[in-house]
Amino acid sequence: MRKTDILIIGGGPAGLAAAVGAYEAGARDILILDREERLGGILKQCIHNGFGLHTFKEELTGPEYAQRFIEKVLAYQIPYQTETMVIDVSSDKVVTCVSRQNGLERIQAQAVILCMGCRERPRGSLGTPGERCPGIFTAGTAQKFTNLEGLMPGKEVVILGSGDIGLIMARRMTFLGAKVHACVELMPYSSGLKRNIVQCLDDFGIPLLLSHTVVDIHGREHLEGVTVAQVGSDLKPIPGTEKYFPCDTLLLSVGLIPENELSEMAGVKIAPSTSGAVVDEQLQTSVPGIFSAGNVLHVHDLVDFVSEEAMKAGANAWRYIRHELPQGGRKVPVEMGFGVGGIVPQFVSEDARDKVSFMFRPRNVYRNARVIVELNGEQVYAKKAMILAPGEMVNLSLPAEKLAGLKEAESILVRIEVPEA
Amino acid sequence: MKYELTCINCPMGCRITADYDGKEVTNIQGYTCARGKAYAQTEITDPTRMVTALVGVEGTHAPLSVKTRSPIRKPLIFDALRVIRETTVRPPVRIGDVVVENVCNSGVDVIATENIEA
Numbered sequence: 001m002r003k004t005d006i007l008i009i010g011g012g013p014a015g016l017a018a019a020v021g022a023y024e025a026g027a028r029d030i031l032i033l034d035r036e037e038r039l040g041g042i043l044k045q046c047i048h049n050g051f052g053l054h055t056f057k058e059e060l061t062g063p064e065y066a067q068r069f070i071e072k073v074l075a076y077q078i079p080y081q082t083e084t085m086v087i088d089v090s091s092d093k094v095v096t097c098v099s100r101q102n103g104l105e106r107i108q109a110q111a112v113i114l115c116m117g118c119r120e121r122p123r124g125s126l127g128t129p130g131e132r133c134p135g136i137f138t139a140g141t142a143q144k145f146t147n148l149e150g151l152m153p154g155k156e157v158v159i160l161g162s163g164d165i166g167l168i169m170a171r172r173m174t175f176l177g178a179k180v181h182a183c184v185e186l187m188p189y190s191s192g193l194k195r196n197i198v199q200c201l202d203d204f205g206i207p208l209l210l211s212h213t214v215v216d217i218h219g220r221e222h223l224e225g226v227t228v229a230q231v232g233s234d235l236k237p238i239p240g241t242e243k244y245f246p247c248d249t250l251l252l253s254v255g256l257i258p259e260n261e262l263s264e265m266a267g268v269k270i271a272p273s274t275s276g277a278v279v280d281e282q283l284q285t286s287v288p289g290i291f292s293a294g295n296v297l298h299v300h301d302l303v304d305f306v307s308e309e310a311m312k313a314g315a316n317a318w319r320y321i322r323h324e325l326p327q328g329g330r331k332v333p334v335e336m337g338f339g340v341g342g343i344v345p346q347f348v349s350e351d352a353r354d355k356v357s358f359m360f361r362p363r364n365v366y367r368n369a370r371v372i373v374e375l376n377g378e379q380v381y382a383k384k385a386m387i388l389a390p391g392e393m394v395n396l397s398l399p400a401e402k403l404a405g406l407k408e409a410e411s412i413l414v415r416i417e418v419p420e421a
Numbered sequence: 422m423k424y425e426l427t428c429i430n431c432p433m434g435c436r437i438t439a440d441y442d443g444k445e446v447t448n449i450q451g452y453t454c455a456r457g458k459a460y461a462q463t464e465i466t467d468p469t470r471m472v473t474a475l476v477g478v479e480g481t482h483a484p485l486s487v488k489t490r491s492p493i494r495k496p497l498i499f500d501a502l503r504v505i506r507e508t509t510v511r512p513p514v515r516i517g518d519v520v521v522e523n524v525c526n527s528g529v530d531v532i533a534t535e536n537i538e539a
Contacts, residue, residue: 047486047534049471053537061473063486063535064516147475150484175474175502195433203495261429386453 002107005029006317007095009262010084010115012041014136016069016308018113021314023076027321030082030106032073033097039073040066041078041117041187042140043303045147048168052215061276062260065303076376089114089266091287111289111317114263114277115310118295120165120257128160130216135223139165139253146172154249158226159183160214162190162197164301166253171200173249180206181245184228186213186235191367191391193301214250223248236328256299266290274342281348281356282325283313289318298344298359301393305359326351332406337372337415339363339388350406358396371396374413377403388416428457450470453495454508468495476520477509478537485510486534487520493527500525513539 006022008015011034019032038044043051046062049147053059056068073080081099088096093109118139137145137153145151155178159166162185170180183201190197201208209228215237216227230241252373260268269278269286277285277292285292294306294314319325331347331387343360358373366388373381373396380402388394396414406412422442439449439461449461461469463469474533475484493501503525514525514537521531 044535047475047488048473049488059471061488061534067516067536148483150482151477175472188517194427195429198429202427203470278493402460 001095002105004031004107004109005321006031006111006113006314007093007107007109008032008113008314009089009095010034010041010117010294010296011036011039011082012115012117012294013043013066013069013303013306014115014117014166014296014310014313015039015041015113015332016066016073017310018115018293018317019078019080020072020076021311021317022113022316024311025117025315025318025369027314027318030078032078033084033086033095034080034082035085037082039070039082045140045143046168047147048172051303054302055307062303068408071396080351086262089262091267091290092175093289095415110321110386111291112266113310114268114285114290114292114296115294116259116262116296118256118258118299119353120252121226121257123252126160126252128214129307131219131223133217133219133221133223135219135248136217136252138252139163139169139251142231142251143169143172147177148372152176152178153178153251154223154247156348157181157246157248157249157251158228158247159251159253159254160206160215160226161185161194161254163253163255164192164196166251167192167196167200169251169253170206173203173251174206178249180204180395181247182207182209182228184209184214187211193391197335213237217250218313223250226250256295258296258299260296263290263292263296268292271342271346272406273336274344276344278346279344280331281345281352282316282320282343283309284316284320284325287386288327289317289320298342301391305310305393306393309359326353331408332412334412336357336360337374337413339366339369339416339418340414341390345415348403348406349410351411352406353400353402355400356398356403358394358398360394360414361390362392362394362416363390365389366416368419370417372415372417373398373402373413375403375409377413378405380405424461426461426464428452428460430456430460433451439465441465442453469493470495470498472505472531472535474499474503474505474531476505478514479509479511485514485520487531488534489524489527489529490532491529493524493529497525497527501527501531505531510537512537 043062043066051065082101229237276297293310
């Protein structure tokens with residue numbers, strides 16, 4: 001059987017950074033597998049700017065950001081195999097993959113890093129009634145058509161959901177000559193970044209219909225229009241508020257789902273709050289030697305943080321192989337207190353060295369709040385935040401000395417404190 | 422005239438109000454940092470945006486992604502897009518290669534943002 005020290009599944013931003021992180025930590029026997037023709041993952045089709053402000057102090061486009069990491073992978077001569085689909089990962093780290101070049105292959109790795117990213121929530125998961133006609137795309141699929149294939153999905157567009165990909169596609173379709181009639185959002189607020197609402201909708205006079213949803217889809221041979229209605233505080237359509245929008249294209253931007261089928265095959269435990277792997281502060285999953293990073297672990301807002309996380313996973317995979325990671329010790333669970341959702345990591349090793357970072361999503365919009373970390377009911381860390389919102393992930397970094405009491409701790413509590421009204 | 426803006430510099434998304442008499446922006450309120458104040462100034466007098474777009478590539482249907490090297494004035498966006506759309510390039514192309522010089526006399530070049538092998 002073919003062997004490698006570190007096998008990385010996925011050659012997108014996470015996989016590339018994991019490889020770079022592993023190499024820079026000392027690993028030399030690394031292999032990246034990716035199912036597409038070229039490295040770069042989703043960044044290849046994200047041709048808009050706004051990437052890399054943290055990492056490179058420049059505002060790059062997606063392809064430019066990816067290229068920075070691809071060039072490192074090439075310079076380090078890290079092997080990669082594209083057009084290779086991983087179909088199984090076992091708990092003893094045997095990875096099964098298929099490719100035209102090598103057929104079916106089994107590779108024994110000493111450590112595996114899961115970097116499969118996420119996929120878009122499809123129409124089927126929404127339960128929207130109406131015809132199942134052509135003309136309905138997830139925003140990312142439409143983005144692939146326009147930006148990579150040079151194809152236009154349609155000319156008269158309605159967008160359901162106001163996630164960032166939907167907003168970015170509202171502008172792209174406008175730039176390419178289409179008319180975007182509306183962006184329809186179920187919630188009373190947008191999940192997209194404010195700057196994207198201004199730059200992608202307001203700039204072109206595209207209405208953002210908050211507390212609205214698509215209640216019917218019309219057209220047999222092809223999409224002809226959608227019916228949009230206002231929703232109440234129970235998120236149910238209000239009868240009598242229906243409005244018909246003729247369109248030939250409906251784009252969906254209604255959420256992202258980490259792609260963890262392979263993780264589950266390997267027996268990796270999945271956290272309900274992130275739909276990603278349960279990991280410790282080293283980004284090691286419940287299966288020793290299997291690590292996870294990037295959008296497959298939890299959906300990020302910024303690629304910069306994906307790269308940072310994946311570099312850490314790469315370095316830790318090498319330390320695992322070298323027996324330099326704390327193994328077998330007790331793991332202290334991290335609990336989510338008021339206002340905290342989707343925390344990563346879910347466990348911290350009691351003998352954790354270095355600094356420990358926590359990332360989570362606020363459950364709501366909180367102003368003049370404080371983020372607090374408690375150990376055994378005692379506050380060990382607090383940070384002020386002018387504004388916290390579900391659309392912006394919170395990133396905390398605790399120096400090891402703050403967690404000196406970890407050995408005696410039952411749990412770590414992370415919570416948000418808001419001023420009394 | 423009274424202006425109401427949402428600052429796009431950071432997640433705070435400050436609601437900024439200001440007065441503009443056609444010459445001077447005055448009475449800027451609601452910003453919480455210097456960047457917000459500066460944003461209100463340019464956004465009212467002469468707003469600019471980065472433009473990213475696609476150009477054709479000889480011998481393939483797959484387009485090349487490009488961007489303006491720096492932000493251009495907002496009223497120029499659609500003229501610039503028209504010029505960019507009519508452009509095709511011949512591989513090889515490297516990131517940073519100039520695809521359109523001084524697009525629409527904006528003083529800004531349009532450059533490639535990905536590599537295409539010959």
